[in-house]
Amino acid sequence: MTPKIYTSPFPSVPLVERSIFTHLFFSSSDDPNAVGGFPGSAPAFIDAPSGTTLSRAQLKQLALSVAYGLRNNAQTRAKRGDTVLIYSQNSLAWPVVLFGSIAGGLRCTLANSAYNARELAFQYTDSGAKLIFTSEEGIATVKETFRELEVSDAEANKRIIVMGNDLQWAGGPAAQRHPAAVDLLRLEELIGKGALKEEEKFDGKQAHETVYLCYSSGTTGKPKGVETTHRNVTSLVDIVKCGFPEVKYGVDKLLGLLPFYHIYGAVKLLQFPFASGIPVIIMTRFDPVQFCANIERYKITVSFIVPPVLVVLSRHPAVDQYDMSSLKILFSGAAPLGAALSKQVVTRLASKSKGNTKITMLQGYGLTETSPTTHLVPVPYGERKIGSIGALLPNLEARLLVDGGGDGDVEATIGQPGELWIRGPTVMKGYLNNPSATKDSITSDGWFKTGDIAIRDNDGFYFIVDRRKELIKYKGFQVPPAELESVLLTHPDIADTAVIGVDSAKEATELPRAYVVHARPDTVKTEGERNAFAKEIQKWIQTKVARHKFLRGGVVVIDIIPKSAAGKILRRDLRERAKEELAGQDPADNHFKSKL
Secondary structure, three states: OOOOOEEOOOOOOOOOOOOHHHHHHOOEOOEOOEEOOEEOOOEEEEEOOOOOEEEHHHHHHHHHHHHHHHHHOOOOOOOOOOEEEEEOOOOOHHHHHHHHHHHOOOEEEEEOOOOOHHHHHHHHHHHOOOEEEEEHHHHHHHHHHHHHOOOOHHHHHHOEEEEOOOOHHHOOOOOOOOHHHOOOEEHHHHOOOOOOOOOOOOOHHHHHOEEEEEEEOOOOOOOEEEEEEHHHHHHHHHHHHHHOOOOOOOOOOEEEOOOOOOHHHHHHOOOHHHHHOOOEEEOOOOOHHHHHHHHHHHOOOEEEEOHHHHHHHOOOOHHHHOOOOOOOEEEEOOOOOOHHHHHHHHHHHHHHOOOOOOOEEEEEEEOHHHOOEEEEOOHHHOOOOOOOOEEEOOOOEEEEEOOOOOOOOOEOOOOOOEEEEEEOOOOOOEEOOOHHHHHHHEOOOOOEEEEEEEEEOOOOOEEEEEEOOOOEEEOOEEEOHHHHHHHHOOOOOEEEEEEEEEEEOOOOEEEEEEEEEEOOHHHOOOHHHHHHHHHHHHHHHOOOOOHHHOOOOOEEEOOOOOEOOOOOEOHHHHHHHHHHHOOOOOHHHOOOOOOO
């Protein structure tokens, strides 16, 4: 049977094979003062609290200086192909460190700034990282990570570079140095010692070398390093421009609140806006009051967000206290966006607008493995196709397979759900050190199996309706049930466990919910005893995992975990059980129902 392959409604665009640094920061003889096709004096990144600004030319020079420092500093001595880990919340230093590392020919693995030492140690070791860039707030965790890896304090100190709160290197305000950073190498010590004349080149086939290692969790085992290449990112930046609303140099400004360590933030905030010539105002993390205040202060026109941010905007009083009339586009990704929530936010923001600007809510779709975006909703269809992930971007192909978990030989018809497969230049190189997982995810002819179930309507718009994978998505972050289960089983009073995701309308996201079997069931006979144990476990897990993996959906004590004859957890049974237990309630209310 001939496969049914869908293409994009957008015309294909020419793609390049070169370093993402070269692609973003090129200069030409026609205008040597321009950087990436825009004036070097134009703002690139702005620190929201202080207003400290990096121009495009400053950023390029700082990056080349950091690259020189990494290659030549006696402590770092990095060489082409080495991997550095970045462990920090958003900051003005982020683009300098990221682009400086890339200019030096290094690979960057981006770690969740909420990771604990155990989680960070796994990513550091698995990625083969040599150095860790960390914020001052992360120093204690990084040092604990090295102790867990049995690296001496003296040796650990040689591998740590601190991205401090002091912004004097960027012409910004000074800040008192954190006591733990006194004996550590600081970012500013890599700057000003010299600069590479030009970046390391990755032309032609070298563009297929890995540049980013973000970590994506599978349904079993530990997180997997996604090998994203230079060509993956240059292709993504160029094809997104076709579907994304037009942004204009000198007019538009983007608010950067999504975490840069997530592929969504790393590409759509640090690279796509730079390629489009618009500045990004950097927020350290999402805060509803500061979000609204920054829109007013900087006259923000565009913001990338996730659905939980919209939940806050739908009801937070800050929306009434600031002028947000400059805002034109809210673009949601990383998790499904409900039509009702979208309409609620747009209506509220429109009613508070002091101008005539129309606010458009758009949605897109993508995965870490696709660098990330594969679908976008164009502006003219924002209202008509609300709830859709949009149309396929140019240069990409898609298939919908009814038996996508198998051989992929049954095609879904129009309107029929099927697993979404993607093929094209943005599909990852593969999973690091995991050929079996790569083989399971990418077919021999290049199709990546997303694990998401979608339908395609007659207009060529796609809608995600289910997910084949067992992954829980909490506010855009992947939470693998198997990882939480392995942690829970280390508790001395837990004999067996299973974790599922439950939907929260209040938070507009899935919440992890654990079912546990007590090792000594005679000690939890009453409802009160079971509830007390459930709350104890919910608090205990918070000391073991990152915040996005907390059991916000509750803990339920049961007498046996339902399993198949082969020993596989029957999660569908647990999901049905959860629906009954939570009837009329929202799991975000943290009700603990425990039935033996």
